[in-house]
Amino acid sequence: MALKKLRDSIDAVDRRILKALNERARLTMSVGKIKNKKGLSIYAPGREKQVYEKLKSLNRGPVAGDSLRAIYREIMSSSLSLEKPIKVAYLGPELTFTHQAAMEKFGKSLDYEACKNISDVFSEVEKGLCDYGVVPIENSTEGAVNYTLDMFASADVKICAEAYLAISHNLLGRVTDLSKVKYVYSHPMVFGQCRIWLETNLPHAELRDCSSTTEAAMIVSRKKDAVCIASLMASGKYGLKLLAQSIQDSVTNVTRFLVIAGDMAEPTGDDKTSVMFSVRDRAGALHDILVPFKKHRINMTKIESRPSKFKAWKYYFFVDLEGHINDKKIRSTLKELESKCTYFKVLGSYPVCG
Numbered sequence: 001m002a003l004k005k006l007r008d009s010i011d012a013v014d015r016r017i018l019k020a021l022n023e024r025a026r027l028t029m030s031v032g033k034i035k036n037k038k039g040l041s042i043y044a045p046g047r048e049k050q051v052y053e054k055l056k057s058l059n060r061g062p063v064a065g066d067s068l069r070a071i072y073r074e075i076m077s078s079s080l081s082l083e084k085p086i087k088v089a090y091l092g093p094e095l096t097f098t099h100q101a102a103m104e105k106f107g108k109s110l111d112y113e114a115c116k117n118i119s120d121v122f123s124e125v126e127k128g129l130c131d132y133g134v135v136p137i138e139n140s141t142e143g144a145v146n147y148t149l150d151m152f153a154s155a156d157v158k159i160c161a162e163a164y165l166a167i168s169h170n171l172l173g174r175v176t177d178l179s180k181v182k183y184v185y186s187h188p189m190v191f192g193q194c195r196i197w198l199e200t201n202l203p204h205a206e207l208r209d210c211s212s213t214t215e216a217a218m219i220v221s222r223k224k225d226a227v228c229i230a231s232l233m234a235s236g237k238y239g240l241k242l243l244a245q246s247i248q249d250s251v252t253n254v255t256r257f258l259v260i261a262g263d264m265a266e267p268t269g270d271d272k273t274s275v276m277f278s279v280r281d282r283a284g285a286l287h288d289i290l291v292p293f294k295k296h297r298i299n300m301t302k303i304e305s306r307p308s309k310f311k312a313w314k315y316y317f318f319v320d321l322e323g324h325i326n327d328k329k330i331r332s333t334l335k336e337l338e339s340k341c342t343y344f345k346v347l348g349s350y351p352v353c354g
Contacts, residue, residue: 025082032083042084043132045161046268048076049351077107087111089121089130095214095233101165101257102134118147122155125260133260140254142192149306149318152276152347159274159348161259169194169248172240173220173227181205185216186229194229197247264348267324272352275334276318278343292336296329325349
């Protein structure tokens with residue numbers, strides 16, 4: 001009787017939750033109508049961050065913070081789909097880490113489109129065929145994703161959000177004896193993140209590059225003398241055994257992803273701005289561009305250089321800084337910086353990922 005009474009109480013709570021969810025959905029549909037009428041972006045990263053932070057401050061348990069965030073990610077994903085059909089492009093195929101990052105950011109209720117390469121993600125968003133795109137920008141072990149950096153030089157898109165994904169690499173295959181493995185398939189960056197493990201455990205195997213970890217899993221599913229490094233999700237889809245788990249060299253292996261769109265996000269008070277620029281090749285040029293940041297006490301969180309694709313020995317600089325482009329101090333800093341550059345572009349302002 002005690003168990004039945006508890007279950008009856010849970011059923012009653014479920015009815016209240018369901019009623020509240022539908023009430024919330026109706027409210028978000030009304031919000032969507034207002035946004036569409038005013039030509040506003042449906043996805044609001046700032047509002048998303050505000051909801052998460054408010055829930056975190058209100059939560060007294062026993063539901064864990066991560067669990068609560070996961071629940072509300074899907075609630076907000078459902079809300080977005082009700083406001084307007086939304087399509088998100090990502091570097092595919094399915095089950096890549098970029099796909100996982102996109103799902104972590106937007107939830108399962110939206111439409112997703114797998115792209116063959118990073119340039120296609122940018123193109124889909126530029127052409128308006130997809131509302132948002134998710135691309136990798138840097139890894140804590142291997143550094144910047146140069147292809148993504150290069151695309152920002154010519155692409156007419158804005159960064160509106162960022163996401164971080166803890167990366168766990170796993171050895172998958174159909175073999176039973178690692179000493180008989182002839183080939184290891186994976187993405188080149190993944191090999192770099194698992195270098196020590198591979199040299200220690202599979203020094204005899206040949207490393208073969210693939211466009212993605214998912215492609216590697218697909219290839220190995222048809223081979224008996226090969227293994228791959230891929231996600232656990234890929235093992236289920238392609239019927240591969242888990243041979244070794246978390247083989248990455250660093251325990252804190254994290255990849256940062258950017259969400260691109262037609263517009264940047266509104267300020268939240270805890271934001272980041274990304275810019276790119278080029279300067280004349282002369283003595284003291286790099287020092288001069290750093291002066292405005294020191295003068296206005298603006299903290300740079302990242303600076304990266306890339307060769308220009310248009311002229312030899314010319315470089316682009318990519319900088320992340322604390323603050324939003326709408327902040328008066330940030331505008332003053334960037335205006336002063338722009339005056340010292342031969343090329344200058346604001347890539348976007350967006351909430352710091354919490």
